[in-house]
Amino acid sequence: MTADAIAITGIDCRFPAAEGPGGYWELLMRSGDTARPVPADRWAASDFPCEAGFLSDPDVFDHEFFSLSPREAGSMDPQQRLMLHCAWRAVEDAGIAPHRLAGTPTGVFVGVMGSEWAQLTLTDLSGITAQIGSGNGYCMIANRVSYHLDLKGPSLAVDTACSSSLVAVHLAANSLLAGECDWAIAGGVNLALTPALGIFYTQAGLAAPDGRCKPFSADADGIGRGEGVGAVVLRRYADAVADGQPVYAVLRGTAVNQDGRSNGITAPNRWCQEAVVSSAYRRAGVEPSDVTFTEGHGTGTILGDMIETKALGALHSGRPRPMALGSVKGNLGHTEGAAGIAGLIKVALALHHRTVPASRFSARENPALNLPDQGLRLLKAPLRLGAGPVVAGLSSFGLGGTNAHAVLESAPRGPHARAGKASRPSDTREGSAHEGTPLGIPADRNPTDTPPPRPSGLGTPLFTLTAPSEAALRRNLLAQADSITRRRTPLGPLCWSSHRIKSGHTHRCAVPATDPTDLAARLRTAAEAPALAAPPTEPPFTAWLFTGQGAQYPGMAARLYRESPLFRHHFDAVDTVLLPHTGGRVRDLLLGADPAVHRTGWAQPALFAVGYALGASLTELGVRPDLLLGHSVGEFAAAVLAGALPLEGAAQLVAVRGALMQELPEGGGMIAVRSPAEPLREYVDHEPLVGYAALNGPASTVLSGDLAALGRIAEALEHRGTRVRRLEVSHAFHSPLMRPVLEPFHRLAEQIGGGVPGLPVYSTLRGKLLESEPMDATYWTEHISASVLFADAAAQLLDEGPTHLVELGPKPVLTALARQLTSHRPHPVHPLPGEQAGARDLAEALATLYRAGLDPDWEAVHPPQDRVLTRLTPYAFATDHRFWHRGLPTPPPAQRPKTPDQTRPAAATATDTAVLEAVAHVGGYHPADLSPDARLYEDLGLDSVAVMELKARIEQSLPALGELPVQELLSRLSTLGDLIAYVTEHHIQEHHVQQHHIQEPTP
Known part of the structure; x- marks a missing residue:
């Protein structure tokens, strides 16, 4: 691909009976006819009864989406409103959220020929308002797009009559190549609001009596008018490929010239048409014989068709195979200022689908054109394009003599193009350009210099969608569900694309799914839910709670390990550093669902591995803990993630801790008592081998110690009506019976050390926030036999007002205890909620935090093979607001503003x-x-x-x-x-x- 190639990366359009690129392509492939009688809201049929290609409902406009008042929306030229919708959707189709272009040097180039709205609104001088002033003017059609998308590049409207929008594309391409902009939106729009231009065509002898263009046909008898709007997003080809954008087609070269003094200012000039086509070929670096088909200007006037085919014949006669010729005006009518963009989109879609639609009215070609001798032929059936590059041409000629021609080529396909390898302007070497890969890496750099890939892959894809209001979110959820049902697209790229394209609005939805059918069903369920999540005002303020011993079970986290590459990576990392101290793989223990996990020597390393791997996975996903708390052995994982202990040192401490406790003699146990700690003191003080193991809440106390002593206490408490539950444990943890392990453990802990946490850790040893105290050998040694002061630590943590409690352990235990300590009820999040939990549960936890305002690291969410942009159904605008007025606009019917609260002020004064x-x-x-x-x-x-x-x-x-x-x-x-x-x-x-x-x- 040449250095000055321009990629068409995004398309949106709206033509009669054709909504969007898909609807347009369907219309072309069935050779549809769009002409219909004059709608009642345009003009009296008696003024000009001819049929034309009228848009349906051009008065529909989502003014709330663009933060426009109903009065201003009603004062705007509807061509401005159509272009706002179209430009937004084209940018989305290019694979980027439009808000990400804000502040960038993105150019807007719009072709427009008529301003009939001005005829209706500016003739009553006494009724002109500021809104009517800014609601008119060619320039404002482009300027509206630049303003509402906050674009800083060139912004201009182009009027060269019928060639306006192709000249706009020409200017956009040159602006990109000159470095004036990095993105360009080029388009055209046309609405027939008065019969004036139709009357002009009639007076000039150019109008078709039935309102239909019949390009190059024996039946050709003049022009029929058409309406429409279209926009394309253009980028330098190398940049588009470097960013992994899908490309519809490539613009190889364009040219513009003028007829000069010909046989009348409105008469075409054959020699200048030939010259502009030849100039475009030279700029594109192609020979006429390379061009497979051309989308002609083809208005269906006898003189115009004759001159155009002779100009093309001067370049193409004598070809071994004639060039295919057609014109979309046979379907749409002459869309005037939008004619060039209508043709460009047709050619781009034909190259993309590798099929050229048949040309309407081609069954009886005009014999006077002598097409075979000109090296031309009309397509009476669709032309299937073979493999390999295909070159096409596009002509658009203005009524006043400004001519434009463009040469396009099919986009390269296969892994080479998909991965983003492209020729550089000054370098033919191939460079990597996967989405997320840093740009500017020298192509000859040694591959061994590349850092190892980051772990990635949540395991279950996560589809996200945002919208500016709850109603808009519901509407777009249903639109996406319908689209996903109709198409066959791999789920991973679909979800990767959704966060790239559908982000930036206040109301959020996130849905994990296992396949497209599941996703479509879940999107519909979300859209129909009684209430959607309120728009977040700031990111979630999370507290991470690490579960302690007692929550373990055979096979815990095994399904998540199998399903989530990200979790598996971090679990294997901690399992590797545990191995020298455990003598076996924790991974094998869990995957085998070995009951030995209940033995203390395995339970503690296994819980540490699960808690750490969950925390490291969430960290990789972009979730950052604001507060941390660990219950007993759970505090080791919290300390690692807070930076107080190195992973290797913590792993050794946990493994040795569990092994030393496992070696203690049997005869110890634990009981859970439904009672505050203080009333139990009269029993505990009389039993020197019993202690308070954990103070979990106002009525949740765990006692630990000698089994016989615990039996006496339990019997006495049950006699008094206090509920007691004996726990299934092997030893009396956090009791005086732990004293024999303190000295050997302390010797090891001194070698490992420990520091002050870098994040707020609420210590269950101290029952409060650790401030300057290090989590060192003294701390961890005391930790073994001292009481777990969970209630005190958790209460202080909850006073900080976390919005979400994220429990990191094999099943939820601490969240319920913590929520009993506060009245504001933070939202519980469980990445691993139970025995059957897997990647979908981890994805749902991330979805919960996303809906609450978290912006994840999406490269960790999606593995590299899923990071391929795919096109999504564009934004579904509201259709219940209409702005259409005859003459001077008046305030439209009351429109309810988009407000966060509909409480009305009491107008008492x-x-x-x-x-x-x-x-x-x-x-x-x-x-x-x-x-x-x-x-x-x-x-x-x-x-x-x-x-x-x-x-x-x-x-x-x-x-x-x-x-x-x-x-x-x-x-x-x-x-x-x-x-x-x-x-x-x-x-x-x-x-x-x-x-x-x-x-x-x-x-």
């Missing part, structure tokens, strides 16, 4: 009423639908221009208020409630000033 009515008028809302929490800019769409009008209207309604200071007004306003409060305060101050002047005596 004249000031309140005046402010509400002013906001309602300026924005086009009904006062009853306004909430005090509605944000003036984000929710109600009132920009600085609207605020100035609002200021004047309030001052007019409240003359005693005086003039509101602009700078102070703008700086203090956020919500409607702020505005009401400010105006009320200012009104009171003004009243006091006036009273002061009245009471002041005259000199």
